[in-house]
Structure formats: C-alpha cells, structure tokens
Amino acid sequence: MVFPGLKKLGKEFGFKNNGTYFYGFINNTYIMFADGANQKNVNFIFPIELNEDDKKKILSWKRKGYAKTIDFFHDQSSNVCIIFAEYFLPFKISKIKEVIEDITGYIKQKYPQEKSKCSGDNCTATDGLNLFDVDGIPVPMCSSCAKRLETKINNAYEDFRLQPNNYLQGSIAAIVFSIPGILVTFILFLLGRIAGASGLIYFYLSQKGYVWAKGKMNKIGVLIISLISLVYTAVGVYLSYIAVIIKEVLRLPEIKGYPIFEIVKLSFESVREPEVKRELLTNIYLSLFLCGICILINMIQLLKSTGKVKIKKA
Numbered sequence: 001m002v003f004p005g006l007k008k009l010g011k012e013f014g015f016k017n018n019g020t021y022f023y024g025f026i027n028n029t030y031i032m033f034a035d036g037a038n039q040k041n042v043n044f045i046f047p048i049e050l051n052e053d054d055k056k057k058i059l060s061w062k063r064k065g066y067a068k069t070i071d072f073f074h075d076q077s078s079n080v081c082i083i084f085a086e087y088f089l090p091f092k093i094s095k096i097k098e099v100i101e102d103i104t105g106y107i108k109q110k111y112p113q114e115k116s117k118c119s120g121d122n123c124t125a126t127d128g129l130n131l132f133d134v135d136g137i138p139v140p141m142c143s144s145c146a147k148r149l150e151t152k153i154n155n156a157y158e159d160f161r162l163q164p165n166n167y168l169q170g171s172i173a174a175i176v177f178s179i180p181g182i183l184v185t186f187i188l189f190l191l192g193r194i195a196g197a198s199g200l201i202y203f204y205l206s207q208k209g210y211v212w213a214k215g216k217m218n219k220i221g222v223l224i225i226s227l228i229s230l231v232y233t234a235v236g237v238y239l240s241y242i243a244v245i246i247k248e249v250l251r252l253p254e255i256k257g258y259p260i261f262e263i264v265k266l267s268f269e270s271v272r273e274p275e276v277k278r279e280l281l282t283n284i285y286l287s288l289f290l291c292g293i294c295i296l297i298n299m300i301q302l303l304k305s306t307g308k309v310k311i312k313k314a
Contacts, residue, residue, distance in 0.1 A: 005093035006035060012097070016131070016138070018314060023131065023138045027108035028116050030140050031100060039068065040084040040091050042100060045140065046107055047114035047126075049078050057106055058082075061099050078117075120145025131314040138314040150311050157308050163216060170215020171224050177209025178202050178232045185236035185287075189244050198236060199291025202229040203298050218306050226299040233291040237284045242267050 010022035013031070017023075023032040030045040050058070055072070058080060062070050068085035082099065084091040107114075115126035118141050125142040132139060132146045141149070181202045188198055206228045215221050245267040249255055255263065271280050 006033065006040065009033075009093050009097055013100075016314065018133060018136065018138060020136060021138055023314070025116060025140075026100065026104040028111070028114055029104045029107050030116055031104070032138060033096070033100075036083070038086045040086070040096060042082045042084070042096060044080045044082070044103065045116070045119065046078045046080070047116050048107075048111050050080075054107075054110070058103055061103075066095055066099055116140060118142040118145050120149065132311055133314040134311050135309040146311060153309050153311065160216075164214075165216045165220070166214050167216070167220065167224065169213045170210040170221065171228065173209035173213035173215070174206040174225055174228045175209070177212070178205045178228060181205050181232060182236045182239055185233075186240040186243055189237075189240040197294075198287070199229060199233055199294040200298065202232045202236070202291070203295050206232070207302070217302075219303060222299055222302045222306060225302075226295055229295045230288065230292060233287050233295075234284050237287045238280065241280050241283060242271065245270060 006022060007017070010017055010033075013022075013024055013026060015022040015024035015031070021032050021034045023030070025031070028047045031042065032045075033040065033042040035041075050072075059070055061067050061082070066084065067082045069081075069083045071081045071083075073079040073081060084096055116129065117123070118125040118129060119139045120141050123142060123145050125145075128142055129140045130143065130146070132141050134149070181198065184201050185198045203225065206225045210221060210225050211217065215224070242264075246263060249263055249267060270276055
C-alpha cells in the first residue's frame with residue numbers, strides 16, 4: 001500500500017505512478033521514489049558524474065539528520081539513493097520534498113547545460129529519451145538501448161530454456177541439504193514451541209541444495225523445493241516428537257541399562273497409542289499450517305523471480 005503522502009507529492013511533481021514507483025523529471029534530474037519497509041526510498045539519476053563537492057552537498061542531508069543512508073550505486077556517482085527511515089511515525093513528506101527540490105535545484109544551477117542521459121550501458125544519448133518499464137522499474141532510456149536490452153533479455157531467456165532441467169538430481173540434493181533442518185525442529189520442540197521459522201529453514205536448505213545440483217529454477221523447480229519443504233516439516237515434527245519421547249524415557253530409573261535399540265523401538269511404537277497419536281498429529285497439522293504459510297509466501301516470491309523480465313514503455 002502506498003502512503004497517501006507520497007501520492008500527494010507525486011501529484012505535486014506531476015509524476016507518473018506504476019503502482020509501486022512515482023517517477024519523472026525535475027529540471028535535468030530523473031527522480032523515482034517509493035514506499036519501502038518502514039522507510040521511504042528516493043532515487044536520483046543525475047545528468048553528470050558528481051564530484052566530491054557535489055557529494056558533500058548531498059551527504060549534508062544525512063548530517064542534518066534527515067536521511068538514514070545515502071548510497072552512490074555501483075561506483076556511478078550519477079546514481080544515488082536516499083533512504084528516509086520511519087522508526088515510529090511516517091517520515092514527513094514535506095522534508096522529502098525539501099531534499100528533492102534542494103538537490104535538483106543545486107544540480108540545475110551548477111550544471112544548467114547538462115541534459116538527462118540514457119541509462120543504457122555506456123550510452124550518453126540525451127535526445128529521444130523515453131521512460132521504459134524494466135520488470136516494474138521505470139528507467140529513462142533511448143529506443144536503441146531499450147531494443148538492445150530487450151534482445152539481451154530474450155537471448156538470456158532462450159539460453160535458460162535450453163538448459164537441462166536436472167529435476168532429479170536437484171530434488172535429491174534438496175532432500176539431502178534439508179536434513180540438518182530437523183535439528184532446528186527438535187530444538188524448537190525442546191523449547192516447547194512450533195514456529196514458522198523451521199519452515200523457512202527447510203525452504204532455504206532445500207533451495208540451496210537444488211541450486212547446488214544445478215536444478216533448473218523455473219516453476220517446476222520452485223514447486224519441487226516447496227513440496228520438499230512441506231514434507232520435511234511433517235517428517236521433522238514426527239522425528240523430533242520421537243526424539244523427545246526417547247529423551248524422557250531415558251530419564252526413567254527403571255530404564256537404566258536397557259538397550260538403546262529397544263528404547264527407540266518402544267518410542268516409535270508408543271505413537272500408535274490413540275492419545276499420543278492425537279497429540280502428534282495435532283503438532284504436525286499446526287506445524288504444516290504455520291510453516292506452510294511461510295513456505296507459501298517464499299514460494300510466491302521465488303515464482304515471481306523466475307518469470308521472464310519484461311520491458312515496455314512506461
């Protein structure tokens with residue numbers, strides 16, 4: 001959800017809005033801002049490479065306590081991001097406006113003849129620029145660079161499509177890599193908790209194993225990772241429950257000297273008892289519900305990243 005203050009500021013500047021970003025030109029500087037996680041993000045693309053005096057001017061807003069961070073991206077001092085943190089209350093939009101107007105005014109006054117340039121690689125074109133939406137991010141580019149980028153994306157997608165799927169070896173690796181996650185589930189059991197964190201860990205480990213084995217990260221790959229995570233959630237609870245029973249049985253004085261194999265066997269048999277089985281199933285269902293939500297959220301995010309990058313006029 002976009003904070004209403006940003007909508008108002010976007011309208012004041014006459015910016016477009018693609019649902020995530022507000023964007024447009026102020027003087028000869030390109031601006032793009034959006035809501036983040038407890039912060040407001042403002043990106044500047046300047047028409048020149050900033051020198052040290054320019055950087056000091058921009059960094060002064062951090063020294064004044066306005067900005068949380070000011071980053072000069074990828075060693076390109078023409079691309080700057082300012083983050084305004086929101087610790088308890090929304091950051092005042094009037095302050096963001098003040099920073100934007102001061103910086104863009106400074107650049108215009110110091111470099112009045114400079115024009116906004118294309119964001120394409122090694123391109124310095126200033127005429128015929130359009131705003132192109134590159135996978136949801138609006139950037140100023142010339143038509144030639146946009147076409148080259150589209151071709152590059154299509155070629156990369158075709159190369160990816162022709163790669164071997166490796167579903168089987170990816171699945172095996174995902175299964176093996178997820179085994180340590182059972183320890184986390186066991187620790188949570190000892191703490192008397194069932195948390196969605198174990199689901200995230202299974203998803204992370206499964207993904208690591210799948211990628212390590214060079215499994216293709218497409219929709220099928222994401223589904224494999226998610227299903228393995230869910231299976232491990234249930235298996236992890238089951239084995240952890242057995243481990244807890246074994247731990248409690250070993251404390252009984254009459255068990256002292258009893259063969260460990262027999263203790264393990266009795267522990268597995270004990271879960272067949274109706275009351276114990278009911279408690280175990282309750283724990284499994286609750287874990288699947290809590291962990292399943294976390295796994296589903298991560299699955300959706302990963303699915304978005306596996307889609308083909310699109311480029312179109314903004």
